[in-house]
Amino acid sequence: MEHHEVFKKFKPYTGMGRKGYAINFLGTLTDVAHICPVSLVPRKLQDSDAETNERICIQTQYPEFREDYFEWISVLESVAQADKDYVAVELGAGIGPHLVNAAIAVKSYHGSIFPVKLVGVEGEPTTYTWMRKHFRDNGINPDDHLLIEAVASKQDGYILFEVGLPQGYGSYVVTPWHLILKPLKEVYRFIKRARKRIKGERCDARDYWTGKNGLGFYNKKTRSISLNAILTDLDKVDLIHLDIKGEEYRVLRAAVDQLCKKVKRVHIGTHNRYVERQLYRLFTGRKWKCVFNFPGNGKRLTPFGKIAFADGVQCWVNTQID
Numbered sequence: 001m002e003h004h005e006v007f008k009k010f011k012p013y014t015g016m017g018r019k020g021y022a023i024n025f026l027g028t029l030t031d032v033a034h035i036c037p038v039s040l041v042p043r044k045l046q047d048s049d050a051e052t053n054e055r056i057c058i059q060t061q062y063p064e065f066r067e068d069y070f071e072w073i074s075v076l077e078s079v080a081q082a083d084k085d086y087v088a089v090e091l092g093a094g095i096g097p098h099l100v101n102a103a104i105a106v107k108s109y110h111g112s113i114f115p116v117k118l119v120g121v122e123g124e125p126t127t128y129t130w131m132r133k134h135f136r137d138n139g140i141n142p143d144d145h146l147l148i149e150a151v152a153s154k155q156d157g158y159i160l161f162e163v164g165l166p167q168g169y170g171s172y173v174v175t176p177w178h179l180i181l182k183p184l185k186e187v188y189r190f191i192k193r194a195r196k197r198i199k200g201e202r203c204d205a206r207d208y209w210t211g212k213n214g215l216g217f218y219n220k221k222t223r224s225i226s227l228n229a230i231l232t233d234l235d236k237v238d239l240i241h242l243d244i245k246g247e248e249y250r251v252l253r254a255a256v257d258q259l260c261k262k263v264k265r266v267h268i269g270t271h272n273r274y275v276e277r278q279l280y281r282l283f284t285g286r287k288w289k290c291v292f293n294f295p296g297n298g299k300r301l302t303p304f305g306k307i308a309f310a311d312g313v314q315c316w317v318n319t320q321i322d
Contacts, residue, residue: 078239123151153224227255243269270312
C-alpha cells in the first residue's frame, strides 16, 4: 500500500535515539511514561524501540496505516500549504503531540527561521505539565507559545471536569449523565481489582484502569475557554485539531463565524453518531470541503485499506480561504 503523497515531502528521521523515549518518523521524542497504556500508540511504541541506547543510530519509517494516520496527513498537509508563517491550535491537547509534530515538520519543510505559533488547550492539570515537558523534550520553549490550562468549551468561565487520569487522555466535561455513570464505573473497577487479587494477580500501578491509580477520577471545577476567545487574537490558523470527548460540535458551532474567516483546516476526533451528523451539516452548510469522514467504533474502508477506528475522524478544509 502506497503512502499518501504528502509524505514524499518529508524524509524519515535518521539519527540518535534517547533511552526512555519513543521516536516517530519526524524525529519527535515522546517520554514513554506519558504514552497512554490503553491507546493505540504503544502497540509497537510506533516507529522505534523506546529502550534504544542513545549511542545507536535509528532509521525511522513512515507511520502505520491506522486511525492516527489521518492526523498525520492533516498535520503534514497544513504545514506544506503554510505561507509566510504557521499557526496551529490543539484543543484537548493532551501532551500536544500534533503541535510538536507540526513544529518539527515546519522546520523540516520550511527551515528553522519560519515563524511558528502553537496554541494548546488542556484542562487536566498533570497532563498540562506533561505538555510543557513534551515541548522542552523536543527543543521547543513552551513560553514562546500559548499553552492554556483550561477546558475547551462553547463559552468562557468555569466547568465541572473529570480529572485524575492524566495518562488515559480521556477526561470529560461532566454532565448529569456522567454523574450517573461514574459510580457504576468505579464499582466495575473495584470488582475488577478484587478479582485480580483473589486470583493472586498483581495490580500493576501503571494500569490506570485497575491498578492503584484506577480509582483516581474526581470532578473538579476547572477554567473553561471558548474557541472564539482563542481565535480573537489570531489573524489566521493553518490547523485546528480537537479531541474533546463529545463536546466538539458545541465548541465549533459557537465559533463557526470566526472559523470561516480565519481557519484553513479542522481535524476532529468524533465520539458519537449524533455529533458526527451535526458536524457534517455544520461544515457542509458553510461550504467547507470534507477531506475525511470515518465514523468511530468499527472497521472502515479507507484509501489505505480497512482500518479500525475507535474515535471517528472528520477533516474539513475551508474553501473560502486561499
